[in-house]
Amino acid sequence: MSELDLSALPRPKSQPWQVRNPKNTWLIAAASVLPMVLAVIITLVASIDPTVATILVFLPLQIIATVSVGQYIYGKKGRGDAILVIFTIFFSTLVGVLLVSVMFSVVVNGIRAMSPQFISQNNVYISPTTSLAYGGVGHAVLGTVLIVGLTTLFTIPLGILIAVYLTETRGRMRSTVRTLVQAMSGLPSVVSGLFIFALLISPNFGNATGFTQQAGWVGSIALFPLMLPTVARIAEEALRLVPQELRNGAYALGAPAFKAFWQVTLPAARSGLITAALLGVARIIGETAPLILTTAPANNTNLNVFEGSIATLPTYLYSYISQAQATSQQRAWGAALVILILVFVLFSLARVLGSAKSTKAKKRK
Amino acid sequence: MENIATSASHLRSEDVNVWFGERHVLKNVSLNFPGNQVTALIGPSGCGKSTFLRTLNRMHELIPSAGFAGRVLLDDKDIYGAEVDPVDVRLNIGMVFQKPNPFPTMSIRENVLSGLKLTGRRGYVAEEVVETSLRRASIWSEVKDRLNDPALSLSGGQQQRLCIARSLAMNPEVLLMDEPCSALDPGSTRRIEETITELSDSMTIVIVTHNMQQAQRVSHQTAFFLSEDGNPGRVVEFGKTDDVFNNPVDPRTNDYVNGHFG
Numbered sequence: 036m037s038e039l040d041l042s043a044l045p046r047p048k049s050q051p052w053q054v055r056n057p058k059n060t061w062l063i064a065a066a067s068v069l070p071m072v073l074a075v076i077i078t079l080v081a082s083i084d085p086t087v088a089t090i091l092v093f094l095p096l097q098i099i100a101t102v103s104v105g106q107y108i109y110g111k112k113g114r115g116d117a118i119l120v121i122f123t124i125f126f127s128t129l130v131g132v133l134l135v136s137v138m139f140s141v142v143v144n145g146i147r148a149m150s151p152q153f154i155s156q157n158n159v160y161i162s163p164t165t166s167l168a169y170g171g172v173g174h175a176v177l178g179t180v181l182i183v184g185l186t187t188l189f190t191i192p193l194g195i196l197i198a199v200y201l202t203e204t205r206g207r208m209r210s211t212v213r214t215l216v217q218a219m220s221g222l223p224s225v226v227s228g229l230f231i232f233a234l235l236i237s238p239n240f241g242n243a244t245g246f247t248q249q250a251g252w253v254g255s256i257a258l259f260p261l262m263l264p265t266v267a268r269i270a271e272e273a274l275r276l277v278p279q280e281l282r283n284g285a286y287a288l289g290a291p292a293f294k295a296f297w298q299v300t301l302p303a304a305r306s307g308l309i310t311a312a313l314l315g316v317a318r319i320i321g322e323t324a325p326l327i328l329t330t331a332p333a334n335n336t337n338l339n340v341f342e343g344s345i346a347t348l349p350t351y352l353y354s355y356i357s358q359a360q361a362t363s364q365q366r367a368w369g370a371a372l373v374i375l376i377l378v379f380v381l382f383s384l385a386r387v388l389g390s391a392k393s394t395k396a397k398k399r400k
Numbered sequence: 401m402e403n404i405a406t407s408a409s410h411l412r413s414e415d416v417n418v419w420f421g422e423r424h425v426l427k428n429v430s431l432n433f434p435g436n437q438v439t440a441l442i443g444p445s446g447c448g449k450s451t452f453l454r455t456l457n458r459m460h461e462l463i464p465s466a467g468f469a470g471r472v473l474l475d476d477k478d479i480y481g482a483e484v485d486p487v488d489v490r491l492n493i494g495m496v497f498q499k500p501n502p503f504p505t506m507s508i509r510e511n512v513l514s515g516l517k518l519t520g521r522r523g524y525v526a527e528e529v530v531e532t533s534l535r536r537a538s539i540w541s542e543v544k545d546r547l548n549d550p551a552l553s554l555s556g557g558q559q560q561r562l563c564i565a566r567s568l569a570m571n572p573e574v575l576l577m578d579e580p581c582s583a584l585d586p587g588s589t590r591r592i593e594e595t596i597t598e599l600s601d602s603m604t605i606v607i608v609t610h611n612m613q614q615a616q617r618v619s620h621q622t623a624f625f626l627s628e629d630g631n632p633g634r635v636v637e638f639g640k641t642d643d644v645f646n647n648p649v650d651p652r653t654n655d656y657v658n659g660h661f662g
Binding site for chain 1: 459495503520653
């Protein structure tokens with residue numbers, strides 16, 4: 036046998052199936068550009084509204100062009116392909132545009148109110164006409180952090196406990212609990228707020244004086260039913276992803292169930308559980324309706340969640356957007372931007388914390 | 401290696417029956433596993449040999465629908481007795497699985513010590529245990545310079561030997577192995593077989609295998625399981641490995657070990 040050449044070869048520039056007839060390349064280029072050019076011309080000549088033109092002129096033209104070129108090059112198969120490709124691109128662009136325009140309007144409108152003082156100062160002595168150079172959402176940021184933090188404090192352990200019950204035990208109530216958690220995730224937030232309001236605050240629902248005044252902790256309780264299903268369901272998924280072999284490995288060493296869970300299953304599910312916690316927080320951080328019903332708005336900084344009126348970012352936004360003055364509206368947009376930034380920070384944290392350990396393990400593999 | 405017990409316990413099953421739901425999968429299995437002997441369980445897929453292996457340290461109880469009848473005696477003490485905790489059973493009867501399952505969040509060293517930690521014997525944790533166990537599983541020379549690397553950085557064969565080392569750190573009297581080489585290449589398989597032979601000096605070993613040559617190489621005695629036409633699995637033949645392979649009593653054993661079916 037002759038000597039084998041074992042050295043590595045450079046990767047070829049194109050794959051065998053990617054080689055195209057040059058004529059077809061021109062056709063595809065034409066089909067990609069011509070409909071748009073035609074649509075622009077027709078829109079300008081007939082002076083149609085651009086949005087209407089996109090749907091009524093450009094889309095049909097593009098479909099006709101792509102389908103006929105697809106039919107020409109690939110036959111019947113190419114026709115179906117072309118239709119799917121067009122619709123996929125069109126609708127994903129639509130969703131992308133929607134998402135970007137929401138972000139864009141918040142950033143553009145919010146950036147005008149943004150300044151270090153807007154984030155750090157509170158709202159005392161600020162009237163609807165005060166210049167944007169004074170006052171800010173500092174008190175609302177703190178209020179949001181406190182109320183959401185308090186909710187998190189008791190929701191995350193409970194949510195993870197539910198997930199553990201659903202995945203790690205053979206409890207008889209599992210299907211009932213799962214159904215209840217799913218039903219809970221459909222609970223409208225305003226209903227949750229109203230329920231807690233009626234239960235703890237309102238004097239008109241059987242309780243002559245009301246159990247308490249509006250306060251931060253009541254808001255925390257109203258947010259609880261909204262956060263719990265999110266945490267429980269994502270944590271359940273995370274625990275379910277831990278292979279049964281790992282648990283068996285621990286049991287085969289003579290580990291009691293609790294230690295096997297604590298030292299093997301839980302660390303293996305760590306990143307998923309962190310994701311569950313942070314997505315739970317992200318779920319409630321912008322909730323408005325329950326807080327409008329259960330907390331009293333405030334202009335001053337209140338660090339006591341157990342008494343007195345307290346501001347939060349969503350309620351701040353709500354109260355300012357309903358006022359007529361331009362500065363008030365801008366403050367509302369600024370608050371919206373601050374919420375977006377908070378959520379962004381949380382999601383980034385979730386990704387960093389959640390992937391830190393798992394990527395290390397993968398890299399070494 | 402002074403701390404390793406050299407006399408292994410003796411394990412016996414008496415009329416073991418297993419059901420999954422209402423389905424009877426294993427019927428009246430009575431086998432004897434004398435100390436320091438390697439017993440191979442062979443038979444076609446689905447004949448219940450893995451299930452039987454799991455009844456020997458009560459791992460089958462982790463399957464919710466499993467039902468059991470019979471007795472399994474470890475040194476004449478019934479491990480299914482009313483006062484026995486299955487967790488204690490598994491302390492004395494270790495198990496190695498078909499697929500290597502090192503704990504992914506732990507390093508090589510932590511994996512070896514995981515059993516001690518999981519059973520709350522932290523005081524016993526010592527560097528010697530790590531080295532002794534890894535040596536007994538014939539993997540020490542390959543990992544001694546990287547004990548703090550993640551366990552998943554090892555190859556499949558090394559992971560399996562790490563799992564064996566993890567079981568050995570618990571110093572079990574009996575080691576159950578469920579097709580430990582089925583996912584491994586011939587080189588790793590040979591090393592694990594050597595390990596099994598060395599380990600039989602200090603413990604009783606039961607191994608499930610689909611590899612006839614492996615059964616002949618490592619085992620002293622062999623049990624042939626068979627489940628025919630949807631009937632529960634039974635032991636068709638049980639005896640010295642030489643006899644089962646070269647001079648079987650039952651014609652079906654002869655057919656199976658010579659590759660005529662299954």
